[in-house]
Amino acid sequence: MLNIGIFGASGRMGRLLVQETKKHPDLCLSSVFVRRSLSPSLIQILPENTFVTNDLEQFLTHCALVIDFSLPQALASLLTALRKHPLPLVCGTTGLSAPVWGDLQELSQHAPVLHSSNMSLGMAVLLKIVSVIAKDLKHADIEIVETHHRYKKDAPSGTALTLGQACALARGWDFEKVRTTHRDTPRQEKEIGLASLRGGNVVGKHTVGFYLDGEYLEVEHVVSERDIFAKGALQVAKWLVLQPPGFYGVENLYH
Template sequence: MARIGIIGNAGRMGQALEAAIMAAGHDYAGGIDKGGDPLALAQDSDVLVDFSAPVALEHNLDAAIHAGVPIVVGTTGLEERHHWLVDAAAVSIPVLQTGNTSLGVTLLAHLVREAASRLGDDWDIEIVEAHHRMKVDAPSGTALLLGEAAARGRGTDLSDEAVRGRDGITGARVPGTIGFASLRGGTVAGDHSVHFLADNERLTLSHLAENRGIFARGAIRAAEWLIGRPEGRYTMPEVLDL
């Protein structure tokens, strides 16, 4: 049994995480939200799970480092500098950072990478995601995760190939690019589809999230796995031994 602390506990995801901790038979060490003290929480926890906001990431990583506890970072909307912060923290503690903690999405990303590596460059790749009306970032962290998987499968860099939000006279599709489309509305927990399109045939790999509980269960699975690991940066595929 582990003591698991939650950073960002006031929202719906925080409530789902607390329920998942109890369901897994662990001890809920407590939680904080904006204005809380992550160091005090870290000192009372065996592992932290962070679903707060990008602006709080540096402070939360510092707290984990000072307390010497591992941390799972599920916060989305991260920029390049945030990944530098994760890399720096991983020198001292185990850190698992992901755009999606769902075990199903983790397997989907693996399948996307495999498909992209085996299908030729004449197969176009388009990623479509849908989320609830309150989501503030687009494309979603999961869509970007899937885009990264596709780019790795092709041996390219997503930053060079991504096309977001086409509008107006865009011209013909540039070969090798990876397109993104984002839908927002209702209470959608998260739908993601990766379309591989060639002449006269299409392949679609999809994942539909019915509620936030799947992300919470995956995050707790990741937290369990991270305890006792040496310092370093880890990913969800390692949790599933992919």
């Protein structure tokens, strides 16, 4: 039985994780961290013996692995506490600053850490696929289009950036030098374009296109239900707890 702690249980993803954990007999939701008092709706779905607290150190002492879907500032506080009590960490928070990235890397020296902007298992496979295509079709122009619901704040999405990074790495490019989200001149030879669409209640759609003269190849990943991210995060947790200290991505599950 793996005792997991959910950091940010009051959020949308946190609630989905609480619900999904109940379906896994080999998992126990041993603790949840909430910054404010519990809402009635969260109380209704929590297992009876779950430890609930707004004290980070107490939260960490009641679990063997932490799953985080919060905000960058909240994650920074969690990582500060994990310096004293290193635990395996599954992190899905995006929009991280350089200092927070550094803290994640530091924690990975003492415990296994997995960060991914998209916890779906299909995306784990897609990351491997686009790397192979980018390398083999070395003359193809690469364009990435992502579509999300009207309320999504960041653009391009973290997943689109991860896909772009995978393609750039496969070609030996510096992603920050070749990425572009705007064009007012003809396309450059070494360039990875990223476009963002927002509308309706689209959970997530990512298309990576490889364009040659006379032919092109597009690969696409679509998420139709948000709980797929919670399901993926729990599968990741079961895998991660068996790994040695290090920094991992969701694509490592299929190595």
